[in-house]
Amino acid sequence: MDFFNFLDFKITDIIDIILVAALLYYIYKLVRGTVAINIFIGIVIVWALWKLTELLDMKMISSMVGGFMNIGLIALFIVFQQEIRKFLLMIGSTNFASKRNFVRHFKFLKQEVRLTSTDVDAILAACEKMSASKTGAILVIEKNNSLDFVKSTGDKMKIEITQPIIESIFYKNSPLHDGAAIIKDNYIVATRVILPVTNERKIPLRFGLRHRAAVGITEKTDALALVVSEETGLISYIKNGEFVLFKGIEELATMVKEDLV
Numbered sequence: 001m002d003f004f005n006f007l008d009f010k011i012t013d014i015i016d017i018i019l020v021a022a023l024l025y026y027i028y029k030l031v032r033g034t035v036a037i038n039i040f041i042g043i044v045i046v047w048a049l050w051k052l053t054e055l056l057d058m059k060m061i062s063s064m065v066g067g068f069m070n071i072g073l074i075a076l077f078i079v080f081q082q083e084i085r086k087f088l089l090m091i092g093s094t095n096f097a098s099k100r101n102f103v104r105h106f107k108f109l110k111q112e113v114r115l116t117s118t119d120v121d122a123i124l125a126a127c128e129k130m131s132a133s134k135t136g137a138i139l140v141i142e143k144n145n146s147l148d149f150v151k152s153t154g155d156k157m158k159i160e161i162t163q164p165i166i167e168s169i170f171y172k173n174s175p176l177h178d179g180a181a182i183i184k185d186n187y188i189v190a191t192r193v194i195l196p197v198t199n200e201r202k203i204p205l206r207f208g209l210r211h212r213a214a215v216g217i218t219e220k221t222d223a224l225a226l227v228v229s230e231e232t233g234l235i236s237y238i239k240n241g242e243f244v245l246f247k248g249i250e251e252l253a254t255m256v257k258e259d260l261v
Contacts, residue, residue, distance in 0.1 A: 136230030
C-alpha cells in the first residue's frame with residue numbers, strides 16, 4: 001500500500017536522519033543557556049506550522065509562512081552570527097580531527113560521565129584567594145576551538161596548574177599579571193595574553209576591560225572565562241559571551257566541570 005511507503009527505509013534515509021539529528025544537537029548545544037535558545041525554539045515552531053499547513057494543503061497560509069521562512073533566512077544569519085561562527089570554528093577546528101576530541105563530540109551516546117583533566121578546584125581556590133585580596137585576574141579555559149590566535153599575543157609556557165602558581169601569576173607586582181592566562185587541559189599554556197574586546201553595549205558600566213575581554217573571547221570561541229574584579233573582588237563566570245549566575249563557589253565548580261566535559 002502507498003500509505004506505508006514511508007516505512008520503506010533505505011540506508012541513505014538512516015544516514016540522513018543521523019546527520020540531521022547531529023546537526024540539531026550541535027545547534028542546541030551552541031544556543032543552550034543563551035537568549036538565542038528562545039529564537040531557536042520559535043523557528044522550530046514556525047517551521048513545524050509551515051510543514052503542517054503544506055500537509056493539510058492549506059495553500060494561502062502555507063505560502064505566507066513559507067515566504068516568511070525564506071525571507072527570514074537572512075535575518076537568521078544576523079541573529080545567530082556568533083553561534084554560526086562558533087559552529088564553523090568547531091567544524092574547522094584543528095583539534096576536531098584528533099581521536100580523543102572527535103569521540104568527545106559524541107559523548108551523548110555514552111552512559112558514563114567523562115571527567116575533565118583540568119583541576120577546576122585548584123583554579124577556583126586561587127580565584128577565591130584573589131577575590132579576598134581584590135587581586136584582578138582573568139583565566140580563559142580552552143575547549144575545542146584553538147586559541148592559538150590569541151596565545152601568540154602573550155608569553156607561551158607550559159606550567160601545571162596549582163593554586164600557588166595561579167596566585168603568583170596574578171600577584172600585583174608580578175611581571176605576568178597583565179592580560180589573561182590561557183589554560184589547556186591541566187596546564188597554563190600562555191600568560192599576558194591580549195584578548196579581543198567585545199563591542200556589546202548592554203554590559204553594565206560597572207564591569208571593566210577584563211570582563212569585556214572575557215565576553216569577547218567567549219563570543220568568538222567556545223572557551224570559558226573566569227574573571228576576578230580588582231575593584232570589588234567578585235568572581236564572574238562567562239561563557240557564550242554571557243555572564244552565568246551562580247550562588248556559591250561549590251555551584252560554580254559544578255558548572256565549570258560540567259561545561260568542560
